[in-house]
Amino acid sequence: MIRVLVWNEYIHEKDPNNASSTVYPHGIHNAIAGFLGKEEDIEVTTATLDDENCGITDEVLKNTDVIIWWGHCGHDRVPDVVAQKVHEAVLNGMGAVFLHSAHKSKPFMRLMGTSCSLIWRESGDTERVWVSKPSHPIAAGIDTCFELEADETYGEPFGIPNPDDIVFMGWYSGGEVFRSGVTFTRDNGRIFYFQPGHETFPTFYDPNVQRVILNAVRWAKPDVRTENVMDCPNPPSRNK
Amino acid sequence: MIRVLVWNEYIHEKDPNNASSTVYPHGIHNAIAGFLGKEEDIEVTTATLDDENCGITDEVLKNTDVIIWWGHCGHDRVPDVVAQKVHEAVLNGMGAVFLHSAHKSKPFMRLMGTSCSLIWRESGDTERVWVSKPSHPIAAGIDTCFELEADETYGEPFGIPNPDDIVFMGWYSGGEVFRSGVTFTRDNGRIFYFQPGHETFPTFYDPNVQRVILNAVRWAKPDVRTENVMDCPNPPSRNK
Amino acid sequence: MIRVLVWNEYIHEKDPNNASSTVYPHGIHNAIAGFLGKEEDIEVTTATLDDENCGITDEVLKNTDVIIWWGHCGHDRVPDVVAQKVHEAVLNGMGAVFLHSAHKSKPFMRLMGTSCSLIWRESGDTERVWVSKPSHPIAAGIDTCFELEADETYGEPFGIPNPDDIVFMGWYSGGEVFRSGVTFTRDNGRIFYFQPGHETFPTFYDPNVQRVILNAVRWAKPDVRTENVMDCPNPPSRNK
Amino acid sequence: MIRVLVWNEYIHEKDPNNASSTVYPHGIHNAIAGFLGKEEDIEVTTATLDDENCGITDEVLKNTDVIIWWGHCGHDRVPDVVAQKVHEAVLNGMGAVFLHSAHKSKPFMRLMGTSCSLIWRESGDTERVWVSKPSHPIAAGIDTCFELEADETYGEPFGIPNPDDIVFMGWYSGGEVFRSGVTFTRDNGRIFYFQPGHETFPTFYDPNVQRVILNAVRWAKPDVRTENVMDCPNPPSRNK
Numbered sequence: 001m002i003r004v005l006v007w008n009e010y011i012h013e014k015d016p017n018n019a020s021s022t023v024y025p026h027g028i029h030n031a032i033a034g035f036l037g038k039e040e041d042i043e044v045t046t047a048t049l050d051d052e053n054c055g056i057t058d059e060v061l062k063n064t065d066v067i068i069w070w071g072h073c074g075h076d077r078v079p080d081v082v083a084q085k086v087h088e089a090v091l092n093g094m095g096a097v098f099l100h101s102a103h104k105s106k107p108f109m110r111l112m113g114t115s116c117s118l119i120w121r122e123s124g125d126t127e128r129v130w131v132s133k134p135s136h137p138i139a140a141g142i143d144t145c146f147e148l149e150a151d152e153t154y155g156e157p158f159g160i161p162n163p164d165d166i167v168f169m170g171w172y173s174g175g176e177v178f179r180s181g182v183t184f185t186r187d188n189g190r191i192f193y194f195q196p197g198h199e200t201f202p203t204f205y206d207p208n209v210q211r212v213i214l215n216a217v218r219w220a221k222p223d224v225r226t227e228n229v230m231d232c233p234n235p236p237s238r239n240k
Numbered sequence: 241m242i243r244v245l246v247w248n249e250y251i252h253e254k255d256p257n258n259a260s261s262t263v264y265p266h267g268i269h270n271a272i273a274g275f276l277g278k279e280e281d282i283e284v285t286t287a288t289l290d291d292e293n294c295g296i297t298d299e300v301l302k303n304t305d306v307i308i309w310w311g312h313c314g315h316d317r318v319p320d321v322v323a324q325k326v327h328e329a330v331l332n333g334m335g336a337v338f339l340h341s342a343h344k345s346k347p348f349m350r351l352m353g354t355s356c357s358l359i360w361r362e363s364g365d366t367e368r369v370w371v372s373k374p375s376h377p378i379a380a381g382i383d384t385c386f387e388l389e390a391d392e393t394y395g396e397p398f399g400i401p402n403p404d405d406i407v408f409m410g411w412y413s414g415g416e417v418f419r420s421g422v423t424f425t426r427d428n429g430r431i432f433y434f435q436p437g438h439e440t441f442p443t444f445y446d447p448n449v450q451r452v453i454l455n456a457v458r459w460a461k462p463d464v465r466t467e468n469v470m471d472c473p474n475p476p477s478r479n480k
Numbered sequence: 481m482i483r484v485l486v487w488n489e490y491i492h493e494k495d496p497n498n499a500s501s502t503v504y505p506h507g508i509h510n511a512i513a514g515f516l517g518k519e520e521d522i523e524v525t526t527a528t529l530d531d532e533n534c535g536i537t538d539e540v541l542k543n544t545d546v547i548i549w550w551g552h553c554g555h556d557r558v559p560d561v562v563a564q565k566v567h568e569a570v571l572n573g574m575g576a577v578f579l580h581s582a583h584k585s586k587p588f589m590r591l592m593g594t595s596c597s598l599i600w601r602e603s604g605d606t607e608r609v610w611v612s613k614p615s616h617p618i619a620a621g622i623d624t625c626f627e628l629e630a631d632e633t634y635g636e637p638f639g640i641p642n643p644d645d646i647v648f649m650g651w652y653s654g655g656e657v658f659r660s661g662v663t664f665t666r667d668n669g670r671i672f673y674f675q676p677g678h679e680t681f682p683t684f685y686d687p688n689v690q691r692v693i694l695n696a697v698r699w700a701k702p703d704v705r706t707e708n709v710m711d712c713p714n715p716p717s718r719n720k
Numbered sequence: 721m722i723r724v725l726v727w728n729e730y731i732h733e734k735d736p737n738n739a740s741s742t743v744y745p746h747g748i749h750n751a752i753a754g755f756l757g758k759e760e761d762i763e764v765t766t767a768t769l770d771d772e773n774c775g776i777t778d779e780v781l782k783n784t785d786v787i788i789w790w791g792h793c794g795h796d797r798v799p800d801v802v803a804q805k806v807h808e809a810v811l812n813g814m815g816a817v818f819l820h821s822a823h824k825s826k827p828f829m830r831l832m833g834t835s836c837s838l839i840w841r842e843s844g845d846t847e848r849v850w851v852s853k854p855s856h857p858i859a860a861g862i863d864t865c866f867e868l869e870a871d872e873t874y875g876e877p878f879g880i881p882n883p884d885d886i887v888f889m890g891w892y893s894g895g896e897v898f899r900s901g902v903t904f905t906r907d908n909g910r911i912f913y914f915q916p917g918h919e920t921f922p923t924f925y926d927p928n929v930q931r932v933i934l935n936a937v938r939w940a941k942p943d944v945r946t947e948n949v950m951d952c953p954n955p956p957s958r959n960k
Contacts (some may be wrong), residue, residue, distance in 0.1 A: 091355050093615060113353035114426050115331050115469045123477055128718065130897055132876040135573065135668035135704040145718070156852040156889055159331070159427050159469065161401060164644065169876055169889070169897045174477035177850055177891045186354050187399050188615035224615040229355045229399065237363055237414035238608065238625070333855065368958065370657055372636040375813065375908035375944040385958070396612040396649055404884065409636055409649070409657045417610055417651045428855035464855040478848065478865070571835050593833035594906050595811050595949045603957055639811070639907050639949065641881060654957035666834050667879050709835045709879065717843055717894035
């Protein structure tokens with residue numbers, strides 16, 4: 001059983017003047033938890049900024065195999081201590097899937113160590129997501145490419161360290177390209193960033209997007225989970 | 241002209257009970273500045289924990305092409321705001337060379353995003369530093385391998401992201417191995433970590449070590465230096 | 481069920497004057513097939529230079545999930561057409577595990593595209609194999625490090641492309657270091673190279689070595705297996 | 721002085737029925753040699769399939785710092801022995817720049833070890849080439865992106881090993897994306913692949929394309945040039 005925690009800042013969707021309130025009336029987190037929860041090997045919980053400590057404690061993280069993170073205008077409202085807990089849990093082995101505007105979230109930026117900057121435009125461009133690494137488990141079941149009729153445009157340069165693998169690359173009708181699905185390993189933790197998913201578009205109802213997120217969860221599940229990755233052991237010499 | 245800032249916490253060497261006070265009577269920073277300053281293409285300054293704001297201001301960083309960092313027991317005495325300034329300067333293009341125990345310094349850890357952990361032992365092991373990438377500019381002028389009669393032992397696993405290149409690998413008489421010289425690119429900045437250099441050994445007087453540090457400074461010099469790498473531009477569509 | 485083909489040139493072991501004839505009386509391939517064949521999820525066959533076409537046909541490769549390759553003095557006796565078949569099968573998804581002196585085998589060299597050179601010495605050095613990436617599936621069940629009392633020494637620089645991951649690093653009592661366990665992905669195929677295994681030492685009876693090879697087989701098993709990876713499709717435009 | 725050899729199969733341009741005969745009346749090689757030859761630090765020669773041994777001998781390669789390669793329908797007419805000479809020269813340090821359809825040339829395929837496959841379409845799409853790594857020396861002087869009104873379309877997946885750096889990414893009006901400018905290191909040699917340059921379009925007269933090729937030549941110039949990279953030395957132990 002893979003224990004997944006879907007974290008969402010949950011701000012836009014509560015604002016009746018924001019289109020996302022209609023698209024995701026119960027929040028993006030519940031849309032994601034909805035399709036993941038149908039899988040027999042997955043157990044889902046959710047947490048948001050509204051929860052005490054963002055719903056993230058040492059106990060919660062210890063019982064989470066993979067965290068999914070969506071954030072946008074509320075990045076700064078996540079306390080540093082919470083970001084640090086998530087960061088260290090990933091280094092100890094917890095898998096992490098960062099979606100869309102989570103590229104500037106505190107946990108992702110701490111894990112990358114870079115600007116995580118990009119160019120962007122809200123012009124309802126069509127996005128075509130191409131599979132650039134067909135043999136990667138995260139691309140399983142995805143055809144050569146798939147289309148999202150409209151989503152926010154992200155463009156290169158994307159200020160990330162060179163990823164382990166580029167699973168997806170995005171094409172936008174407005175003229176940009178983007179490394180849309182990229183993987184990283186940091187200490188014991190596996191990390192996947194996936195570009196689609198602006199709050200005002202029904203991206204998380206798209207079957208291909210759902211399949212990618214499901215694949216990513218299964219891929220990011222830890223093989224090794226430690227508690228002390230930050231320590232530096234001081235062993236004696238092994239030679240006589 | 242490459243403008244180099246050698247930063248050293250400068251704690252051990254001021255303690256008359258610490259062997260380093262004899263080995264580096266004017267501090268590790270001045271030992272390094274000493275040999276770098278002889279080069280015609282290099283202009284060196286130094287700074288330490290004793291300076292106001294660690295001697296690091298926006299103005300200082302703006303006028304630094306490459307920073308060299310040595311720290312050990314004083315990592316926590318570097319304020320977060322100083323670590324952040326150094327971090328962002330590197331992302332904007334400033335080169336950075338981290339030496340020995342700087343693997344757990346705040347700027348290096350922020351750049352890596354990992355534990356930066358390793359195993360260690362102060363047993364005066366002999367280290368043999370092997371060149372594993374002979375064509376890398378940082379290995380220029382270095383033979384197949386060179387020896388340091390005694391230094392602190394560092395051993396794998398080293399909790400860093402997979403580096404761009406492994407220029408040197410270390411062998412220790414006590415039985416450990418280590419990725420002793422590794423390069424990274426983070427946004428516009430080039431980073432080199434080099435393992436040798438415990439404060440109680442005359443490592444920084446070794447001609448091979450000096451040559452490596454000199455090579456690294458020339459390699460890390462920025463091609464591009466920006467001021468706004470953290471920004472996300474919002475351009476219009478380029479298509480009609 | 482993972483279908484494994486253990487390929488061995490099988491030359492040294494048939495020479496009664498060679499120590500390997502005593503260590504591996506039935507050949508290295510049968511020693512490896514012996515321990516792999518005990519696993520419930522693995523089905524093993526073997527092939528050698530003595531078989532027609534080296535025992536490698538399109539049909540055989542089609543029914544092989546992972547190939548294991550040991551070769552040394554007989555590299556040149558493998559026909560180019562056989563090497564090419566193995567090469568393309570890997571690109572189409574077949575996993576491949578190359579052992580010890582297979583670093584200069586034709587299939588490995590074709591997959592790497594580099595010199596695959598290294599320094600070596602037959603002096604019976606003790607080797608200590610360190611885990612440098614503890615969370616990698618190939619390191620599962622392996623402690624911090626393990627020792628081989630005597631094996632051939634290999635040393636850096638190792639002329640390979642930068643690997644995806646360095647799972648193991650080797651320390652030798654004679655003074656060398658080596659990237660002893662490295663992974664690569666080439667098109668759809670996963671590749672693992674593992675350094676230990678000189679023919680005159682009982683390396684393949686070592687429980688740690690056996691565990692590593694078993695882990696590697698399970699890791700290298702294809703997710704995707706194609707037949708046409710060499711083709712370049714010519715699709716129409718997806719835009720109106 | 722950087723000694724550059726521009727190699728071109730030179731087939732299409734000699735066919736009066738092929739549009740390229742008008743676009744490149746003296747061949748693509750002379751168009752490239754033309755703009756490179758104006759640089760004070762570069763000395764250019766050319767060679768084609770029409771020359772004896774393709775104009776490539778040990779002597780020629782020894783005196784070449786960087787080779788530029790354009791080929792398409794004549795890949796198979798390059799003898800294996802010539803491809804091998806080029807391959808080994810690169811491993812010994814010679815820089816190499818492969819242009820457009822050279823992705824399926826023998827020297828490039830030998831260096832990569834992969835399928836080098838891609839999807840393609842000759843539909844005169846507009847290509848927009850984005851800089852994805854602005855600090856890379858090959859991107860020097862290139863703006864955020866540049867456009868080629870029409871060129872052949874190449875699309876992902878591109879069957880190459882993960883490159884060291886992705887300097888450029890291509891967007892096509894027909895809907896594809898491509899890693900258009902990628903770097904590799906193989907032993908001592910630096911390699912750059914650049915996607916634009918179909919024979920029927922005036923791509924090699926474009927100032928941005930010319931600047932990229934010039935930058936690539938300067939970047940690929942060897943730091944180290946050996947003659948024996950294929951050898952495996954057998955040194956004595958360095959320990960007593």
